[in-house]
């Protein structure tokens with residue numbers, strides 16, 4: 045499917061004939077008056093900021109009349125959203141963008157996405173939400189297809205007032221942004237890291253490795269690793285990096301673990317998670333750059349953006 049930019053006429057069609065205020069999820073309508081809204085009218089970025097609405101009708105009128113190129117709302121709740129002051133709390137968010145994934149098994153050029161890398165982004169989203177549920181006992185987790193990736197939005201009471209620093213630490217854990225101590229691979233965090241390593245290692249072709257600044261990683265050793273990969277993965281699954289280390293030199297082994305950490309870190313946009321005043325693309329709005337609808341996702345496993353987030357004007361193109 046061609047992800048091309050929407051024309052002003054297509055935006056008009058979308059906001060007049062397809063979009064409805066009911067496209068907004070409850071977690072936005074329920075807190076409409078406490079959020080900052082921001083709009084981009086021409087593709088140059090959200091320059092109309094600090095917007096606030098006192099009612100859904102007023103908001104609806106603005107969307108229909110301005111037919112924005114892009115619309116955003118704050119993850120934060122404020123006493124005075126029109127001034128961005130009186131910060132009360134903020135959702136915990138994770139932004140996973142398929143176009144920015146550090147390793148992808150497709151042939152997409154930088155900035156492009158396809159069904160393959162969108163699927164890989166979704167896998168990563170699922171693994172993060174599993175960790176949030178299983179290890180941090182968080183329950184109120186929502187997903188949004190953002191246009192070229194996914195947002196995870198968490199509303200549990202205990203995360204809403206976390207500081208930026210606490211959000212950064214939580215992100216390091218759930219993304220796998222710390223190399224576990226090598227002699228101690230039991231425990232929840234190392235197991236999480238291992239699970240991610242198993243997913244990522246098959247994507248480490250020599251070409252991919254060249255992208256990482258790890259001079260100690262010798263390409264012929266990576267080739268050998270890939271040759272024996274099924275054995276290595278089985279070993280890792282049993283909590284041991286022994287075979288992994290036997291095939292690689294000690295230096296390569298450590299560098300490769302560091303590369304896995306780097307890949308993990310690059311899967312999520314940390315700036316978004318730590319910013320407690322961030323604005324995020326508004327669910328229901330049109331992502332005009334790619335002509336897709338930013339869509340709240342009820343069932344992530346069965347969600348297919350190329351079926352479920354396509355505006356009518358694209359189907360009629």
Ligand SMILES: [Zn+2]
Nearest residue numbers: 150152158161
């Ligand atoms: Zn792709």
